[in-house]
Amino acid sequence: MPSLHPLEIPEIILGVASYVPVHNLPACARVSKIWHQAFIPLIWRDIRLSTNGAIPLDAIHSHGQFVKNLHICCHVKQEHVALNCQNLTSLYASRLCADSLELIIKHPSITQLRFLEPIRGLSGYWDKLIVLPNLKDLRLVVLEVTEQDADTFWQLCTRLERLDMGHPRVLVRGNLSSMEFPSLCELKMNGLHESDVPLTLDFMQRCPNLRSFHWALKEDVLQLFAQGFVQLFSAGTWPHLQNISARLSGSGDFGDDSDLSKVISVMQRITSFKASSFSFTPELMNLFRPHFNNLQRLNVCQATTFTSAMTQEVMSSCPLLTTFKGVIIDAIDIIQGRPWACLKLKLLKLGFRFDPSTIDRMQPLVLDQLSRLTRLEDLEVCSWRQEPLGFQEGFDLRLEHGLGKLSTLRQLRILDLGDSKQNMGEQEVDWMIGHWKCLARIYGRLNTMAPKDGKALVERLNRHDIANYRFHLHLR
Numbered sequence: 001m002p003s004l005h006p007l008e009i010p011e012i013i014l015g016v017a018s019y020v021p022v023h024n025l026p027a028c029a030r031v032s033k034i035w036h037q038a039f040i041p042l043i044w045r046d047i048r049l050s051t052n053g054a055i056p057l058d059a060i061h062s063h064g065q066f067v068k069n070l071h072i073c074c075h076v077k078q079e080h081v082a083l084n085c086q087n088l089t090s091l092y093a094s095r096l097c098a099d100s101l102e103l104i105i106k107h108p109s110i111t112q113l114r115f116l117e118p119i120r121g122l123s124g125y126w127d128k129l130i131v132l133p134n135l136k137d138l139r140l141v142v143l144e145v146t147e148q149d150a151d152t153f154w155q156l157c158t159r160l161e162r163l164d165m166g167h168p169r170v171l172v173r174g175n176l177s178s179m180e181f182p183s184l185c186e187l188k189m190n191g192l193h194e195s196d197v198p199l200t201l202d203f204m205q206r207c208p209n210l211r212s213f214h215w216a217l218k219e220d221v222l223q224l225f226a227q228g229f230v231q232l233f234s235a236g237t238w239p240h241l242q243n244i245s246a247r248l249s250g251s252g253d254f255g256d257d258s259d260l261s262k263v264i265s266v267m268q269r270i271t272s273f274k275a276s277s278f279s280f281t282p283e284l285m286n287l288f289r290p291h292f293n294n295l296q297r298l299n300v301c302q303a304t305t306f307t308s309a310m311t312q313e314v315m316s317s318c319p320l321l322t323t324f325k326g327v328i329i330d331a332i333d334i335i336q337g338r339p340w341a342c343l344k345l346k347l348l349k350l351g352f353r354f355d356p357s358t359i360d361r362m363q364p365l366v367l368d369q370l371s372r373l374t375r376l377e378d379l380e381v382c383s384w385r386q387e388p389l390g391f392q393e394g395f396d397l398r399l400e401h402g403l404g405k406l407s408t409l410r411q412l413r414i415l416d417l418g419d420s421k422q423n424m425g426e427q428e429v430d431w432m433i434g435h436w437k438c439l440a441r442i443y444g445r446l447n448t449m450a451p452k453d454g455k456a457l458v459e460r461l462n463r464h465d466i467a468n469y470r471f472h473l474h475l476r
Contacts, residue, residue, distance in 0.1 A: 008032075008034045010038060017039065026043060029043060044066035044067055047071065057080070064083065064084050065087060066087070069088075069092075072093045075097070086109065087109055088109055088110055090113075091104060091112070091114070092116070093114070095116070096115045096125060112138075113135065113139065117142075127149075135156070135159065136183075138160055139188075143167065147174065154175060154176055154179045155179075157184065158180065159183060162187075166190060168189070168200075171196060172199075173202075176199070181207045186210075186211065188213075189216075190215070192215075201228040201232065209240055211241060214246075215245070226263055230262045233263070233267070243271060243272035245274040246275050246276070246278065247276035260275065269294055271295060273288075274297075274300075276303070277302065285313075295320060296323070297323040299324075300325065311326045314342075316342075318341060319341045321342040321345055322344050322345060323347045324342065324345060324347070324349070326351075327350075328352075331353065331355070331362040332355075335362065335366070340373070342373070343372060345373045345376055347377065349378075350381070364405065367395070367402045368405060376411065379415055381394055381415075381416070381417065382420040394420030396423070397424060398428055403428060404431070410438070412439055413438045414442075419444065423447055426456075428446075440465070443469045
């Protein structure tokens with residue numbers, strides 16, 4: 001029996017497929033019969049239905065067995081109800097209506113539901129959702145639970161692993177006192193009113209295996225909530241809680257960090273943390289230092305008080321960090337500080353700031369440090385904020401200024417230049433194409449000095465299936 005060519009081995013084909021942009025999957029399916037069999041399930045795995053009807057419904061019917069994730073970006077219609085995707089696991093829809101509910105019930109394989117608009121004019125939907133035997137993940141932009149539906153809702157929650165409560169408009173106790181929620185690991189809630197806090201805390205204390213908690217609360221509500229949360233945590237209610245995301249909703253200013261500090265002070269282990277609209281004070285930073293050895297994900301990109309010195313300390317003290325979204329770091333802090341320890345980073349979003357009088361000398365040294373992050377897949381080297389007069393934000397990514405030092409970033413898939421001023425030419429683009437084999441997207445302008453040349457560079461990238469987006473997009 002003749003041996004298979006390496007590119008006919010299923011495991012290798014799937015490995016290749018992981019680096020292929022979605023729009024190129026159909027071309028790969030035409031390479032051979034073996035590749036067709038391997039790529040067809042990947043082509044139909046994620047389907048997005050929109051008002052333009054780009055994907056014919058009869059084609060989805062023919063390949064329904066491969067559809068795992070269905071995004072309906074328009075109002076669900078009766079014709080959608082006829083879809084039969086027997087292996088469907090995730091459904092995202094704009095709203096829950098009678099037709100979408102009928103579609104859901106037809107697919108007991110669903111494990112994840114997400115609705116982006118409030119539920120209006122539909123009764124008895126909790127009775128319908130509870131019959132889904134495999135539902136584990138429920139996300140609602142607005143949560144409405146009436147007294148009549150309360151017990152059904154809480155019963156459904158006993159099976160959930162993830163619940164996004166959105167903005168609770170109506171949430172009642174019902175038979176909550178007799179309920180436990182041992183499967184719930186991740187909880188997200190937004191916009192609680194003061195009257196909702198006692199019921200919410202009562203619900204949360206019945207979730208002993210909670211690992212991730214995300215909240216967005218108004219400042220006056222946060223104070224009351226934090227007090228109850230700290231008491232419950234100190235009593236050992238959530239021994240596995242490690243991931244915290246906190247935001248002050250409806251606040252244009254950075255709020256007092258005292259309530260957040262109380263929460264951090266009682267946590268024994270933090271692996272993931274995000275704070276928005278909070279003032280990140282030195283006191284809060286001091287509470288964080290004991291968690292540096294365990295920290296894997298950190299997002300403080302909206303905390304303008306997170307200083308360059310703090311950023312350098314994080315980069316040089318967190319060996320397990322894989323995601324870091326920061327604010328700004330000065331070249332002088334990098335060069336005078338300790339070597340970066342976060343060599344497992346896959347996503348880095350950070351503004352790099354230079355003194356223009358020393359950038360020619362400093363940039364190569366900073367690039368040396370950046371080149372050590374060999375696992376990077378997503379790199380944003382510039383933010384979009386206005387910097388103080390006399391400073392330059394972002395690298396000058398030309399070969400003559402040290403671009404070649406970044407040849408070690410072989411896994412880079414996304415490069416975000418923000419609104420930095422670049423003056424790249426064909427040499428730089430050809431270098432990126434040749435050295436960053438996984439590169440799929442570049443955000444920002446490649447050449448702001450000569451727009452016509454920049455357009456030619458974009459066309460050069462497109463010929464190698466690398467997309468360029470002119471402006472910074474906040475979609476990731």
